[in-house]
Amino acid sequence: xxxxxxxxxxxxxxxxxxxxxxxxxxxxxxxxxxxxxxxxxxxxxxxxxxxxxxxxxxxxxxxxxxxxxxxxxxxxxxxxxxxxxxxxxxxxxxxxxxxxxxxxxxxxxxxxxx
Amino acid sequence: xxxxxxxxxxxxxxxxxxxxxxxxxxxxxxxxxxxxxxxxxxxxxxxxxxxxxxxxxxxxxxxxxxxxxxxxxxxxxxxxxxxxxxxxxxxxxxxxxxxxxxxxxxxxx
Numbered sequence: 001x002x003x004x005x006x007x008x009x010x011x012x013x014x015x016x017x018x019x020x021x022x023x024x025x026x027x028x029x030x031x032x033x034x035x036x037x038x039x040x041x042x043x044x045x046x047x048x049x050x051x052x053x054x055x056x057x058x059x060x061x062x063x064x065x066x067x068x069x070x071x072x073x074x075x076x077x078x079x080x081x082x083x084x085x086x087x088x089x090x091x092x093x094x095x096x097x098x099x100x101x102x103x104x105x106x107x108x109x110x111x112x113x114x
Numbered sequence: 115x116x117x118x119x120x121x122x123x124x125x126x127x128x129x130x131x132x133x134x135x136x137x138x139x140x141x142x143x144x145x146x147x148x149x150x151x152x153x154x155x156x157x158x159x160x161x162x163x164x165x166x167x168x169x170x171x172x173x174x175x176x177x178x179x180x181x182x183x184x185x186x187x188x189x190x191x192x193x194x195x196x197x198x199x200x201x202x203x204x205x206x207x208x209x210x211x212x213x214x215x216x217x218x219x220x221x222x223x
Contacts, residue, residue: 006157034211043203043215044158093157101146103211105157 002028002098006106013084014114021079021109023094029074030096034103035067038091050077084113116141118206120214127194128222135217137204138186144208147180147187152201152216161202162189194221 036044050056050071095103145166150158204214
């Protein structure tokens, strides 16, 4: 199968601090990785699309200076939530595409900002 | 852009009965249709997919049908079990990837 891992699975931080979430494709190379945010009982909301070695493409309404994305290799993408505030608390999920078609998702990261 | 509608939003069935979830899409360029199962607190897991050159695909108790002319596709789960309880998302992919709004399935023992 195609396995994607995320780290950490849960994080609690103080308001104003930054949090980094890692997304790794373990057994395949992901040319493109996606970052989603999911609110309780809602569908996934695409935040940004990142291609290895390129700048991420952000969806409308997503602040690129607040949600920094780095896709340094074909197996690793990171999302950094800068100066986090309570409203940034959410479930963040990454995915990697395989054969530019199928997205395989990580287990998600639960962020709680106090 | 693409618009993927999913129905119903919630579905309760008795264990052993069948469950059907339907999705419609608008972009005729969409040619790949995966279905994901998301359990509470976890990421979505791909359970089955279908491409536009195929009308039906089956994998044990799960099947997906596609009507490309009508632009709709459906997920069928037979002989449901309590562990099938989860949120199911359809998606349509062509130039971009679009998710449906999700269906919360509850299988009652």
